[in-house]
Amino acid sequence: MNIKEIENIVEGILFAMGGTVEPSKIAKALEIEDKQVVEAVNSLKASYEKDKRGITITEIDGAYQMCTSPDIYEYLIRIAKQPKKYVLTDVLLETLSIIAYKQPITKSEIEKIRGVSSDFAVSKLVEFGLCAELGRLDAPGRPMLFGTTEEFLRSFGVSSIEELPELSQSQIEEFKIEAENEANNVEVTI
């Protein structure tokens, strides 16, 4: 089976299946190696990109899913009804970013960072399907652990948790310098 054939099959499978499909599943069906599937998907993606096609393939947590290209949004939205969008308030976003970066995490750990009760925010995020209960921490009271879902990755266009925007040490240093510069401009006495 040459790569072109694999590409064609993968394309058809991803189109028909809709949701996420793991490369290993396709590899098993085609009786080929996983890495051949990955190769085919990458090559397919490259050719979509080269031809500026209306569709593309995205990776979510190691699986593939077909989606539209952002370039066609403007036209697509005139035909497709805009899906109901939930607005994430600052509180929800703050809570979500803490969960995303520190997962699995308990509510009390979130509260410690935010300095406020986070019951409402967490339950709202679970309701939106962006976060889910992951089980319980083996500690007194067996508190519930929370983490992000596949829907979270999809909504934020990241293929895995590792791909989340990183707040590097240099950025933290930047904060520090920024704050110091500000401090230098004012006379401060305690």
Add this chain to the structure above:
Amino acid sequence: MEMNVKLQVFEGPLDLLLHLIDKNKVDIYDIPIVEITDQYMEYVRAMDNSDLDVMSEFLLMATTLLDIKSRMLLPREEKEEEGEEQEDPRAELVQQLLEYKMYKTISYQLRDRQMDASLVFYKEPTIPEEVLKFEQPVDLEELMSDLTLNKLNDIFQQVLKRQDNRRDPIRSTFGKIKKEEVSLEQKMEWTIAFARAHNTFSFRHLLEAAHSKTEVIVTFLCILEMMKAGQINITQEDTFKDIVIESKIAA
């Protein structure tokens, strides 16, 4: 009304603190605690204190600030000969503020990501669930091809034997300990009936029917219960003397 707006602006004490630090253009590592505390207290005083939960969070931070303030105002102990550096009372708060600020920054980045991601539409599954979940039915004939009644019997005997082996020969001779149960409800009914039939009776008399400690306790509870309901009057001349019960519901 105005206060509500303020509460919405500041999602919590840390948020308010960050705002004050920004507003005063001071270094997060070198917070002028006295000034910030005064301004913070001003905000807290101006707050609508109808939501106690929210209020308590802000007040908790206020006490932390006041605590730090007082520690900073106190003369510092000279510990230099030990080469030990005095810890800045603000250190923990600074750490918390930094972490909070970090997640706040990240949350803005996430918001941008979400905007970009919303331009993409996903292909939802179009194959019906029952088709996706379909599994080849089991071929019974193939599954049972080499199974005979004799083999089935052998297996059954093995299962029985295993069950038998599991039994502990010593323990299985032990008798069973029965859990004693005296229901308050039943005893209540019985006591009320007793009180109906008698004008005056002693508690000791009532206990003649009791066979166990639990039953005595339950009977005593019944008496307390009936006393509360005003169905009986109780007198006791002295400690350890007999309790005399006078029934008000006697027929």
